[in-house]
């Protein structure tokens with residue numbers, strides 16, 4: 368099969384690495400890809416959300432399956448674009464319809480969906496600019512800290528957590544006043560949940576689902592979870608508190624009701640669902656304290672940098688699973704996990720997530736794109752230096768997150784030790800990484 372993967376981050380390099388190992392993959396293209404994906408497939412200079420250019424490429428190269436990495440093309444309706452075009456109709460798209468992508472594209476839609484299907488999540492209300500006063504009244508009914516979420520996509524910046532009522536009121540006014548443009552013309556105000564987060568992923572064909580290995584990611588720039596939020600500084604899989612019993616609760620209360628809810632609402636969904644969960648402290652009616660899985664958010668794609676560990680732990684053929692998704696035969700496909708631990712340590716540019724320089728030469732411990740038998744380098748923000756080709760492989764930094772150093776280990780400690788050792792060997796100016804990935808678990 369000829370496959371086109373859309374996207375250009377570490378997630379896409381990890382997906383490309385896995386797809387390229389399938390006997391069912393005859394040829395893999397990545398649009399636009401990065402310097403790392405060029406090592407496992409062929410990069411094409413097409414943007415992931417340029418539907419017309421994608422159409423031309425797909426028809427010219429007889430692509431049979433399109434795998435969508437990031438959320439943007441999904442929220443813009445790439446699935447529907449293919450389904451509604453007679454020339455593209457037969458081509459499989461791994462990713463939900465525009466209606467399904469609303470689970471990520473609109474926080475208010477996601478909250479309403481959870482409410483309709485009895486899926487545990489924080490108490491909330493949504494307000495627009497006409498209802499600021501009601502929003503302020505609702506804030507007063509909550510305990511600090513206060514959680515404000517822009518309804519629309521904000522490249523991961525749309526959630527504010529404010530320690531005082533005063534700050535929450537101020538920020539609510541700013542958000543409704545256009546702080547994130549039209550994305551914050553509506554704001555979800557919700558109860559703060561305290562607990563540890565865990566990312567759970569499924570693939571669904573709209574009827575059945577397969578649960579992938581879970582992972583935990585580390586969002587803050589500083590050690591000890593301090594400082595600004597980033598796109599993700601590392602991840603580990605498995606997550607110790609995601610025991611069989613806990614995962615059964617997740618499946619019964621969250622995963623199954625979500626897939627059945629989508630079906631009941633007539634929403635066409637063939638792709639990944641990413642459940643951003645929190646193991647939240649709850650007090651029962653009789654005053655007992657328990658820890659229960661609750662949904663913080665849905666995403667309609669894989670997580671980054673979770674994919675850089677989850678793909679290591681997936682033993683099965685990913686293209687076979689994708690075929691199951693596309694043809695509605697997922698129930699007949701096999702899914703197996705690797706029992707080893709996997710971790711990912713993200714190397715970032717100095718200054719990230721604020722401003723940083725690009726174009727610094729990267730020296731890898733060996734000329735290969737892979738770190739060795741047990742360590743893989745997944746490129747995120749890299750490019751080939753001007754004047755060099757993919758054969759010469761002179762990499763330069765080209766983004767905030769630069770390279771994900773992913774390792775296997777008999778346990779988490781061994782995997783971390785391998786990733787940290789390799790992370791030290793990779794050199795570029797102002798390189799930074801967190802040395803405490805996985806230390807809290």
Ligand code: AMP
Pocket residue numbers: 489514523525526557558559560561564643663664
């Ligand atoms: P989101 O963009 O929805 O993933 O939110 C970003 C981050 O904000 C999450 O990963 C959580 O760490 C935090 N967050 C969001 N909603 C809540 C909540 N209701 N309670 C506590 N933390 C939250």
Ligand code: GLY
Pocket residue numbers: 584598599666669670671672673
């Ligand atoms: N790692 C969180 C995300 O991909 O949104």
